Amino acid sequence: DAKTTQPPSMDCAEGRAANLPCNHSTISGNEYVYWYRQIHSQGPQYIIHGLKNNETNEMASLIITEDRKSSTLILPHATLRDTAVYYCIVRAGGFKTIFGAGTRLFVKA
């Protein structure tokens, strides 16, 4: 499984966009990029995933670079409830999901 690199922590002002980067330079052609978040020891929550095209859903947008070596998760209007640890993961199909350390996002009023 490809490894990912994320900054350990980030701050964001409430109401502003939160842009969380992820580096996955060794990603394989059949591996998808997934984002999850975990709020205070609850189970991780699925946010979004993509292969090579940009994706958007009701929670966030995912921007994947053309070479697929990095991606950015965008929370368009961050709220205090978005404070969490965000995990960027690459995996193929139904295979195991390997978590890194993630990015701890602090949304401040």
Add this chain to the structure above:
Amino acid sequence: DAGVTQSPTHLIKTRGQQVTLRCSPKSGHDTVSWYQQALGQGPQFIFQYYEEEERQRGNFPDRFSGHQFPNYSSELNVNALLLGDSALYLCASTLVTPNTEAFFGQGTRLTVV
């Protein structure tokens, strides 16, 4: 539609004892994975079950074993508990096919004393 459910939510055991944790996958999912999450760390993959067989395994000792039933539900068993086994144990379900997300349960908080 119920998501992934785990039981019990909390558990306290004594060193040397054995424990069984249970997981019911999201409806329609056929693959179950188990994770151990120590405080302040990301979840660590234990193993994955599909078609009632262990498909993949992480770096965990044989004290950790599992089972998947015909209805896709799963159990995680840990023998000879150690203090270091205290953690949040997470179950995730998905489909084996590509382009499907995994859904996680809320976990079982195991404390070994």
